Amino acid sequence: xxxxxxPASPARPTNGTARPSQPEGPEGFRRPRPRPAPxxxxxxxxxxxxxxxxxxxxxxIVLPAIAAVRPAVxxxxxxxxxxxxxxxxxxxxxxxxxxVITQTRKGKGNAMACGxxxxxxxxxxxxxxxxxxxxxxxxxxxxxxxxxxDFAKGSRFRKGGGSDDITLLRKSGNAGLNGVANRLFGTHxxxxxxxxxxxxxxxxxxxxxxxxxxxxxxxxxxxxxxxFEIETVLNCRVAAADLKITEVPxxxxxxxxxxxxxxxFADGTRVLRTLMSEHRRMxxxxxxxxxxx
Numbered sequence: 001x002x003x004x005x006x007p008a009s010p011a012r013p014t015n016g017t018a019r020p021s022q023p024e025g026p027e028g029f030r031r032p033r034p035r036p037a038p039x040x041x042x043x044x045x046x047x048x049x050x051x052x053x054x055x056x057x058x059x060x061i062v063l064p065a066i067a068a069v070r071p072a073v074x075x076x077x078x079x080x081x082x083x084x085x086x087x088x089x090x091x092x093x094x095x096x097x098x099x100v101i102t103q104t105r106k107g108k109g110n111a112m113a114c115g116x117x118x119x120x121x122x123x124x125x126x127x128x129x130x131x132x133x134x135x136x137x138x139x140x141x142x143x144x145x146x147x148x149x150d151f152a153k154g155s156r157f158r159k160g161g162g163s164d165d166i167t168l169l170r171k172s173g174n175a176g177l178n179g180v181a182n183r184l185f186g187t188h189x190x191x192x193x194x195x196x197x198x199x200x201x202x203x204x205x206x207x208x209x210x211x212x213x214x215x216x217x218x219x220x221x222x223x224x225x226x227x228f229e230i231e232t233v234l235n236c237r238v239a240a241a242d243l244k245i246t247e248v249p250x251x252x253x254x255x256x257x258x259x260x261x262x263x264x265f266a267d268g269t270r271v272l273r274t275l276m277s278e279h280r281r282m283x284x285x286x287x288x289x290x291x292x293x
Contacts, residue, residue, distance in 0.1 A: 038122045038201035042146055045074035046138065047121030047201070051103075051111035053081035055129040056090040057257040063095040065135045066127070073138065074121045078129075079103050079111040105216040105223070109230030113209045116201075125198040126231075131256035132165060133196045140248050141198035149246035150203060151238040153189065154196035160249030161191075177271050181232075184279045185239035189247070193271060195231045196250050199238070206241050207234065229274040236278035240285075 048066055052059065059078070066076055076098040078091045091100050101118055103111040116124055123142055127133050137154075144152040156163045166174075174193045181192050209230075210223040217223070225233050238245060 040122065040200060040202070043071075044122035044142065044146065044200075045120070046123045046125060046142055047115075047119035048073050048076045048125045048127050048138070049079065049112060049115030049119065050076060050127050050129050051079045051081065051108055051115065052083060052087050052091070052129045054083045054085045054087060056083070056085045056087045058129050058131050058255075059087065059090050060094055061256060062129055062131055062135070063091065063098060066138075067095055069135050069138050071139065073125075075099060075119070077101065077115045077118055079115045079118075081106065081108075081111055104212045105214075105226055107222045107226035107230075108228050109233070110210065110212065110223075110226040112230055113225070114212045116204055116209070117212050119201060122201055123198055124201050124204075126195060128195060132253050134251060134253065137196070137248070137250055138198075141196075144246040144248050145198060145200060147246075148244060150200060150243035151234075151245045152198040153191070153235070153245055153247045154194050154250035155189075155191035155247040156194055156250060156252050157190040158247050158249040161251055163252040165252050165254045177275070180272065180275055181235065181239075184275060185236060185282070187235075187239045187245065189235065189245075191247070192232065192235060194250065194252070196252075197231070197234065199234075203238070203241075203243065206243075207237050209233075224277075227270075229270055232271050232274040233278060236275065236282070240278070240282040 050059075050062070050066075055062075063076065063078075066073065076095060078088075078098050078100045080088050080091075080100065080102050082102065088100055091098055099118065101114060103114045112126060123145055125138055125141060127135070127138075141152040141154070155161050156166065170193075174191065178189050178192045181187060181189055210225045214223065
């Protein structure tokens with residue numbers, strides 16, 4: 001599918017100086033040096049969060065590609081959703097220095113929240129495991145943040161972006177949802193439904209995502225934000241917080257192996273429902289604080 005040739009073996013990131021030996025975690029893999037608090041600097045430490053569920057074959061290609069990015073990322077966190085294939089074993093074998101954790105509940109949103117909480121970097125990058133995202137674009141997202149953005153939003157529809165995967169139906173639906181989001185939140189999104197994003201880690205408290213430590217509801221239902229609505233929730237909340245958003249052109253590639261979980265009509269309805277719910281949340285909070293829009 002025209003994938004960029006990858007190195008035979010992944011290189012471990014380094015800043016040119018030897019690091020002291022780090023304590024080993026319960027799985028027997030070294031953890032990166034803890035950072036006292038996220039900070040904003042011209043050379044931020046970058047954490048790449050990769051949620052997975054049965055993505056073993058894709059990880060054999062995706063993880064070395066992330067490791068090959070320069071400047072090197074600070075850490076890669078693979079968050080597994082109780083895969084039934086050998087995703088965890090492949091992740092550990094393919095990139096031994098990656099951190100591999102298991103999400104606490106179910107759903108992509110919970111996986112991302114678990115990864116965000118575990119991350120020790122200054123910048124958090126959301127990265128799908130299916131091979132659709134290009135790791136070589138990570139520096140562009142980081143540059144957008146370093147140059148003043150709070151949130152770097154990937155867009156397939158900015159000049160320089162594109163997609164090898166999106167259908168005309170999904171493109172049309174995305175355009176309609178962009179219009180709704182922009183009207184409700186005063187934004188200028190061109191690609192609301194794209195999940196390749198990055199933001200400064202110090203924003204996490206403002207996003208108020210579900211606590212990964214909270215138990216799974218006994219009825220099996222997902223907490224709000226635990227599901228695939230996570231990307232829309234984030235887009236809405238950064239807008240509601242009046243944060244600076246910069247769109248970064250991005251090229252979406254086809255999934256390499258496995259079946260997509262996208263359901264055009266069901267997912268579109270869920271995104272629309274999320275937009276309306278998050279708008280109500282924003283208005284209620286502004287009313288409670290006495291903020292007049």
